[in-house]
Amino acid sequence: MTKATAPPLGEFERIARFFAPLAGRGALNLTDDVALIDGPAGEQYALTTDTIIEGVDYFPDDPPFQVAQKLLRVNLSDIAAKGATPFGYLLTTALAKTQGDAWLEQFTQGLAADQKEFGVVLLGGDSSGTPGPATLTLALIGKVAKGRAVLRSTAQAGDQIYVSGTLGDSALGLAVRKGEIGAELSATERDYLVDRYRLPRPRAALGPRLAGIAHAMIDISDGLLSDLGHICAASRLHGVLHQPRLPLSPAARAAIAVNPRLNTAVTGGGDDYELLFTAPATAAEAIAQVSVAVGVPVTAIGVMEKGEGFALLDAAGHVVKVERKGYAHFS
Amino acid sequence: MTKATAPPLGEFERIARFFAPLAGRGALNLTDDVALIDGPAGEQYALTTDTIIEGVDYFPDDPPFQVAQKLLRVNLSDIAAKGATPFGYLLTTALAKTQGDAWLEQFTQGLAADQKEFGVVLLGGDSSGTPGPATLTLALIGKVAKGRAVLRSTAQAGDQIYVSGTLGDSALGLAVRKGEIGAELSATERDYLVDRYRLPRPRAALGPRLAGIAHAMIDISDGLLSDLGHICAASRLHGVLHQPRLPLSPAARAAIAVNPRLNTAVTGGGDDYELLFTAPATAAEAIAQVSVAVGVPVTAIGVMEKGEGFALLDAAGHVVKVERKGYAHFS
Numbered sequence: 001m002t003k004a005t006a007p008p009l010g011e012f013e014r015i016a017r018f019f020a021p022l023a024g025r026g027a028l029n030l031t032d033d034v035a036l037i038d039g040p041a042g043e044q045y046a047l048t049t050d051t052i053i054e055g056v057d058y059f060p061d062d063p064p065f066q067v068a069q070k071l072l073r074v075n076l077s078d079i080a081a082k083g084a085t086p087f088g089y090l091l092t093t094a095l096a097k098t099q100g101d102a103w104l105e106q107f108t109q110g111l112a113a114d115q116k117e118f119g120v121v122l123l124g125g126d127s128s129g130t131p132g133p134a135t136l137t138l139a140l141i142g143k144v145a146k147g148r149a150v151l152r153s154t155a156q157a158g159d160q161i162y163v164s165g166t167l168g169d170s171a172l173g174l175a176v177r178k179g180e181i182g183a184e185l186s187a188t189e190r191d192y193l194v195d196r197y198r199l200p201r202p203r204a205a206l207g208p209r210l211a212g213i214a215h216a217m218i219d220i221s222d223g224l225l226s227d228l229g230h231i232c233a234a235s236r237l238h239g240v241l242h243q244p245r246l247p248l249s250p251a252a253r254a255a256i257a258v259n260p261r262l263n264t265a266v267t268g269g270g271d272d273y274e275l276l277f278t279a280p281a282t283a284a285e286a287i288a289q290v291s292v293a294v295g296v297p298v299t300a301i302g303v304m305e306k307g308e309g310f311a312l313l314d315a316a317g318h319v320v321k322v323e324r325k326g327y328a329h330f331s
Numbered sequence: 332m333t334k335a336t337a338p339p340l341g342e343f344e345r346i347a348r349f350f351a352p353l354a355g356r357g358a359l360n361l362t363d364d365v366a367l368i369d370g371p372a373g374e375q376y377a378l379t380t381d382t383i384i385e386g387v388d389y390f391p392d393d394p395p396f397q398v399a400q401k402l403l404r405v406n407l408s409d410i411a412a413k414g415a416t417p418f419g420y421l422l423t424t425a426l427a428k429t430q431g432d433a434w435l436e437q438f439t440q441g442l443a444a445d446q447k448e449f450g451v452v453l454l455g456g457d458s459s460g461t462p463g464p465a466t467l468t469l470a471l472i473g474k475v476a477k478g479r480a481v482l483r484s485t486a487q488a489g490d491q492i493y494v495s496g497t498l499g500d501s502a503l504g505l506a507v508r509k510g511e512i513g514a515e516l517s518a519t520e521r522d523y524l525v526d527r528y529r530l531p532r533p534r535a536a537l538g539p540r541l542a543g544i545a546h547a548m549i550d551i552s553d554g555l556l557s558d559l560g561h562i563c564a565a566s567r568l569h570g571v572l573h574q575p576r577l578p579l580s581p582a583a584r585a586a587i588a589v590n591p592r593l594n595t596a597v598t599g600g601g602d603d604y605e606l607l608f609t610a611p612a613t614a615a616e617a618i619a620q621v622s623v624a625v626g627v628p629v630t631a632i633g634v635m636e637k638g639e640g641f642a643l644l645d646a647a648g649h650v651v652k653v654e655r656k657g658y659a660h661f662s
Contacts, residue, residue: 008432011458018432018439024419024452035454037376037419037472040369046377048472049421051459066655088355088368090380101339105470121355123366127342128382132463137423139380139470168524270368 083211171269173197413544502600504528
């Protein structure tokens with residue numbers, strides 16, 4: 001029994017200690033983005049679930065249309081990161097009893113828009129009243145050919161490390177939304193960053209195209225270094241990233257030019273919902289073709305080596321000391 | 332757009348208006364206990380999800396071991412009601428950041444005990460911190476032979492109506508727990524009722540044995556009449572129940588003897604987690620055998636007829652007027 005005076009364990013320690021012993025076949029030891037269970041002939045289902053909470057993961061006055069999209073998209077990102085294609089979901093809503101129908105109507109309109117965009121349908125769910133903040137949980141199911149899911153644990157030494165899109169926009173957008181930064185940015189730059197915070201762009205077209213090409217993959221939700229750390233730990237390898245190669249949007253570049261300490265948003269801000277993956281050097285051409293085909297930039301940012309943990313190198317090849325602020329879980 | 336001054340719609344109206352248009356194949360129009368999707372050869376997966384909230388569905392000082400069991404069992408009951416066999420689940424926990432590890436340890440011990448009892452495993456999940464009450468969501472997956480799931484919509488005129496176990500214990504147990512009733516009961520009777528409130532007994536062995544025998548089935552969570560109403564509406568039939576036949580525990584009988592108004596707990600209290608099903612008169616012998624085999628009493632309480640809605644008849648065959656108190660949704 002834990003002593004009452006001991007501080008609570010962190011999320012990953014709690015999973016390892018209390019939940020991992022409960023995990024069954026298909027749970028991937030609770031150390032990957034999804035669970036995998038047998039589907040119809042030749043297929044597997046990939047299962048994932050995420051919760052977003054009013055006042056924690058979104059602002060109470062965020063448009064309900066976008067809250068719905070965020071809820072669906074954070075889950076779509078997990079499915080994409082395994083190379084799977086989403087098809088249906090269960091939704092549970094715990095809402096204040098006073099929550100009006102207008103909010104719910106706009107929320108479901110957001111779901112409808114994203115169902116069309118991403119090809120998914122509602123399968124079932126549960127509605128509750130809560131005296132607390134709105135708590136929205138979605139369990140998403142995807143399909144992937146048996147054995148083709150791209151796990152965290154299968155990176156190989158010598159693999160290149162790639163990332164889709166740009167890094168840090170969401171964390172910077174949250175800081176703008178809170179009024180912490182942004183005075184030196186243009187209105188267009190501020191709007192761009194806040195929009196990237198409010199509305200994840202899951203790489204749903206890119207992920208499945210990388211099945212059979214990528215060795216290991218994860219979506220960036222905890223932050224670049226933290227999520228690279230998950231691949232390194234699961235694959236028992238060492239990851240090396242080159243800071244100058246990290247892809248930044250013009251708005252992020254402008255914000256960091258004014259305040260270089262905001263670089264922590266790039267390496268650890270989280271909620272990027274980009275795909276971080278490793279692939280052999282021989283796959284470079286195939287990856288470039290996929291990138292063009294789906295219209296999502298992909299950038300090579302480092303390499304996997306024998307060893308453990310990871311390092312971020314500057315232009316001179318020196319290790320960059322990274323502040324922990326912005327990501328709680330760091331190996 | 333709903334006018335801001337209009338009262339919010341009820342749960343079922345919200346589902347019909349906002350969520351049903353989002354439902355895809357397998358969702359059974361969101362009017363059954365589960366969704367059904369294709370599984371491995373010859374099988375289907377039945378999917379269900381339920382949320383329980385601290386201070387709403389359980390008391391903050393309820394033993395965490397039993398809270399875990401309740402969360403798992405309310406979902407097990409839905410799977411049993413389709414004649415399916417459960418095998419795995421996703422769990423999302425939103426807990427106060429100050430929630431100690433001791434609580435979580437006992438909670439996961441409760442899960443472990445029920446995993447063993449019911450043959451299910453943890454597949455994955457999500458953990459969040461919340462500033463509100465603990466909000467626990469579980470999505471459970473069961474298996475059933477293709478086409479054998481027992482739906483709400485397939486009752487036939489002339490079917491007998493059956494119910495497992497006893498009715499009203501949970502609602503009476505909640506009233507005892509709140510101190511509203513119980514002074515005239517023995518300590519043993521009070522403990523029995525409170526235990527039935529705290530710890531559902533999903534009919535996980537009975538449900539699958541009724542696949543191929545029962546025409547329609549539901550688990551009683553909203554209350555006997557409300558859930559019979561769901562079968563009647565889905566099957567477009569009229570249900571007739573005979574009040575003197577409704578099975579009561581000795582403790583419930585004692586409570587109602589003192590205060591006959593507590594009969595509403597039997598017909599509408601909810602959270603019974605018994606199975607309510609219809610079957611042809613020719614199945615009586617098979618049902619009796621299954622009841623004995625699994626050790627769960629089953630009682631014939633009425634009949635399905637042509638028409639719509641339902642009626643409760645007293646010993647003289649007169650319609651009993653039922654108070655709506657205790658169940659919000661009543662057809």
